[in-house]
Amino acid sequence: xxxxxxxxxxxxxxxxxxxxxxxxxxxxxxxxxxxxxxxxxxxxxxxxxxxxxxxxxxxxxxxxxxxxxxxxxxxxxxxxxxxxxxxxxxxxxxxxxxxxxxxxxxxxxxxxxxxxxxxxxxxxxxxxxxxxxxxxxxxxxxxxxxxxxxxxxxxxxxxxxxxxxxxxxxxxxxxxxxxxxxxxxxxxxxxxxxxxxxxxxxxxxxxxxxxxxxxxxxxxxxxxxxxxxxxxxxxxxxxxxxxxxxxxxxxxxxxxxxxxxxxxxxxxxxxxxxxxxxxxxxxxxxxxxxxxxxxxxxxxxxxxxxxxxxxxxxxxxxxxxxxxxxxxxxxxxxxxxxxxxxxxxxxxxxxxxxxxxxxxxxxxxxxxxxxxxxxxxxxxxxxxxxxxxxxxxxxxxxxxxxxxxxxxxxxxxxxxxxxxxxxxxxxxxxxxxxxxxxxxxxxxxxxxxxxxxxxxxxxxxxxxxxxxxxxxxxxxxxxxxxxxxxxxxxxxxxxxxxxxxxxxxxxxxxxxxxxxxxxxxxxxxxxxxxxxxxxxxxxxxxxxxxxxxxxxxxxxxxxxxxxxxxxxxxxxxxxxxxxxxxxxxxxxxxxxxxxxxxxxxxxxxxxxxxx
Amino acid sequence: xxxxxxxxxxxxxxxxxxxxxxxxxxxxxxxxxxxxxxxxxxxxxxxxxxxxxxxxxxxxxxxxxxxxxxxxxxxxxxxxxxxxxxxxxxxxxxxxxxxxxxxxxxxxxxxxxxxxxxxxxxxxxxxxxxxxxxxxxxxxxxxxxxxxxxxxxxxxxxxxxxxxxxxxxxxxxxxxxxxxxx
Numbered sequence: 001x002x003x004x005x006x007x008x009x010x011x012x013x014x015x016x017x018x019x020x021x022x023x024x025x026x027x028x029x030x031x032x033x034x035x036x037x038x039x040x041x042x043x044x045x046x047x048x049x050x051x052x053x054x055x056x057x058x059x060x061x062x063x064x065x066x067x068x069x070x071x072x073x074x075x076x077x078x079x080x081x082x083x084x085x086x087x088x089x090x091x092x093x094x095x096x097x098x099x100x101x102x103x104x105x106x107x108x109x110x111x112x113x114x115x116x117x118x119x120x121x122x123x124x125x126x127x128x129x130x131x132x133x134x135x136x137x138x139x140x141x142x143x144x145x146x147x148x149x150x151x152x153x154x155x156x157x158x159x160x161x162x163x164x165x166x167x168x169x170x171x172x173x174x175x176x177x178x179x180x181x182x183x184x185x186x187x188x189x190x191x192x193x194x195x196x197x198x199x200x201x202x203x204x205x206x207x208x209x210x211x212x213x214x215x216x217x218x219x220x221x222x223x224x225x226x227x228x229x230x231x232x233x234x235x236x237x238x239x240x241x242x243x244x245x246x247x248x249x250x251x252x253x254x255x256x257x258x259x260x261x262x263x264x265x266x267x268x269x270x271x272x273x274x275x276x277x278x279x280x281x282x283x284x285x286x287x288x289x290x291x292x293x294x295x296x297x298x299x300x301x302x303x304x305x306x307x308x309x310x311x312x313x314x315x316x317x318x319x320x321x322x323x324x325x326x327x328x329x330x331x332x333x334x335x336x337x338x339x340x341x342x343x344x345x346x347x348x349x350x351x352x353x354x355x356x357x358x359x360x361x362x363x364x365x366x367x368x369x370x371x372x373x374x375x376x377x378x379x380x381x382x383x384x385x386x387x388x389x390x391x392x393x394x395x396x397x398x399x400x401x402x403x404x405x406x407x408x409x410x411x412x413x414x415x416x417x418x419x420x421x422x423x424x425x426x427x428x429x430x431x432x433x434x435x436x437x438x439x440x441x442x443x444x445x446x447x448x449x450x451x452x453x454x455x456x457x458x459x460x461x462x463x464x465x466x467x468x469x470x471x472x473x474x475x476x477x478x479x480x481x482x483x484x485x486x487x488x489x490x491x492x493x494x495x496x497x498x499x500x501x502x503x504x505x506x507x508x509x510x511x512x513x514x515x516x517x518x519x520x521x522x523x524x525x526x527x528x529x530x531x532x533x534x535x536x537x538x539x540x541x542x543x544x545x546x547x548x549x550x551x552x553x554x555x556x557x558x559x560x561x562x563x564x565x566x567x568x569x570x571x572x573x574x575x576x577x578x579x580x581x582x583x584x585x586x587x588x589x590x591x592x593x594x595x596x597x598x599x600x601x602x603x604x605x606x607x608x609x610x611x
Numbered sequence: 612x613x614x615x616x617x618x619x620x621x622x623x624x625x626x627x628x629x630x631x632x633x634x635x636x637x638x639x640x641x642x643x644x645x646x647x648x649x650x651x652x653x654x655x656x657x658x659x660x661x662x663x664x665x666x667x668x669x670x671x672x673x674x675x676x677x678x679x680x681x682x683x684x685x686x687x688x689x690x691x692x693x694x695x696x697x698x699x700x701x702x703x704x705x706x707x708x709x710x711x712x713x714x715x716x717x718x719x720x721x722x723x724x725x726x727x728x729x730x731x732x733x734x735x736x737x738x739x740x741x742x743x744x745x746x747x748x749x750x751x752x753x754x755x756x757x758x759x760x761x762x763x764x765x766x767x768x769x770x771x772x773x774x775x776x777x778x779x780x781x782x783x784x785x786x787x788x789x790x791x792x793x
């Protein structure tokens with residue numbers, strides 16, 4: 001009689017090599033481009049340090065509870081999003097399908113943003129950087145007109161990279177250089193996700209840790225730049241009066257929600273590969289806290305660099321004025337310096353006002369330079385690239401910066417692709433004989449072909465549309481149904497028993513209250529506020545039109561009706577699966593109940609779902 | 612450096628040099644270049660006289676052309692550039708940005724793409740080889756089971772139980788006999 005000791009139950013499910021890989025994957029998924037280019041912007045426009053208050057409140061009552069819910073769910077049921085929600089209740093299967101749909105839509109456009117990053121990266125090896133000089137016009141008499149009127153950086157972004165059309169309805173042609181970069185990006189994604197978490201688990205060591213290294217380097221470099229302290233002071237000076245504006249609270253709630261990448265199904269997929277007895281409570285708190293701290297950490301170098309850029313812009317403005325004044329009044333060199341500029345200007349204005357007026361000096365206001373706040377792609381590809389030109393050794397800084405952005409985006413892409421890949425693997429439609437490599441190859445190939453639309457001239461307008469409509473509203477709906485589903489359909493008592501089996505602890509009061517009341521309520525409020533704000537103004541977009549009178553300002557245009565229809569479709573499509581599947585299951589059940597051999601559906605629980 | 616009479620002398624010399632090179636006569640002397648209205652800003656007017664033609668001034672267009680031809684020599688004499696040494700009414704011609712024959716980005720792109728394709732091919736081939744090996748092993752084991760050479764219990768071959776994964780319980784295995792004798 002010999003009893004074999006714990007040979008693990010072979011259910012054929014892949015698992016993480018170690019716990020660190022799992023935590024790193026979750027952190028990499030949560031920490032993305034938004035931490036670098038959206039959080040600092042929100043801090044800036046919502047009163048600096050004061051924004052941290054609604055941000056941490058939202059983290060406490062919305063972010064961490066929802067994150068714990070998803071991780072516990074995946075670990076308990078050990079299935080991807082579609083399978084997990086089908087297990088919870090057949091009526092809630094639509095939640096899983098909705099998650100899957102959102103992951104598909106977001107993967108499509110997110111990789112195109114990485115394409116732009118890659119394009120800038122491979123252009124950073126040139127000396128001088130191609131976005132620092134304007135090309136000449138055709139007859140070599142002067143600079144290219146579009147470039148001259150805006151700036152070289154703007155020109156490189158809008159013309160050389162995007163080749164943007166003036167209107168969303170004009171599609172333009174496919175840009176071959178973007179197609180090459182898109183193919184490369186999808187090849188990289190395929191390479192890293194070729195065998196599911198076996199390969200992403202190895203790749204994540206690099207893509208999740210490297211951005212922190214680069215952020216530290218930029219932090220050190222940024223703090224040594226002139227004007228960095230002004231930028232930081234501007235960012236962090238709290239202005240508590242902004243807290244009265246409900247918009248601030250809404251932005252904090254949405255930022256936490258989207259920053260943690262909830263409701264994509266990727267987190268459920270990641271935790272489904274865990275061993276059943278894993279402390280997911282500690283994991284959830286760790287991931288959420290690291291994500292927020294990363295946002296804060298990233299905003300320091302971003303704002304040092306922005307402060308530096310504002311300072312150099314201000315100094316350039318001053319220098320140009322000083323040269324004109326010195327030329328006009330024939331004063332000796334270095335008589336007017338930046339420090340005594342204001343005294344000189346007031347003196348000259350009182351003594352020779354007509355001459356000063358004739359010079360047409362531009363008013364240099366430092367605050368105005370600092371106030372130019374941008375978020376999103378504008379921050380990375382226009383503002384930051386301009387600042388990099390001014391730093392010594394700009395090639396190295398550009399290369400580092402774009403590799404960092406690429407790693408940040410790639411680790412988020414892993415989560416998105418897992419959210420698509422894992423449920424497909426579990427569907428019985430896909431037979432076991434298709435090797436994983438082939439399935440991931442097919443997914444990447446189809447996504448590449450669809451994403452070719454984003455390489456058209458109007459591609460960036462479409463990406464904005466996808467980002468605003470597919471990547472925002474459906475997530476709120478799905479998350480709301482997630483919480484309601486687990487707490488009220490699956491019943492929280494059952495879930496706490498499952499959680500106790502996994503973590504060894506009871507659900508304490510904080511989780512009970514947030515799961516039962518606070519988080520669903522918060523989600524509902526945020527959803528309603530979001531919809532109301534969207535409906536209030538007719539959706540418009542800013543177009544880059546060289547023929548516009550106010551060029552280089554962007555032209556405000558309204559979406560034509562067919563584009564609006566697509567926006568609504570994108571927002572509704574994932575959400576509509578929730579009632580659709582419920583209805584479908586109801587009809588199936590009613591039809592089955594008419595037959596005499598009606599068997600009541602089995603009661604699923606975590607124990608039953610294992611193995 | 613400070614602007615003094617020596618620098619003015621150098622300037623006159625450079626202008627004379629430019630005029631000589633342009634018109635190819637060796638008659639222009641330093642004394643032909645006259646500076647006036649020198650200000651603290653270091654800005655002044657200058658004229659070039661022609662000593663052979665009754666002390667008249669050389670036309671401005673000739674002077675302009677001469678200076679334009681030798682602009683970079685004049686600049687480097689003073690360690691200045693087009694921006695810091697300005698001749699009013701003489702615009703500098705713009706030099707086109709350097710364009711290498713193959714765009715640099717294509718080269719980098721080629722390198723990156725080759726690396727990625729190589730890695731993908733390697734992983735796919737490794738996966739296929741692993742699958743073939745696993746298939747061969749499982750068919751071998753099935754053959755052995757059919758022949759009865761390997762007993763399997765609970766899906767685990769007994770050899771593995773005996774040798775590696777199992778523990779022999781000393782209490783029951785007294786006398787080194789693991790199986791009861793018949």
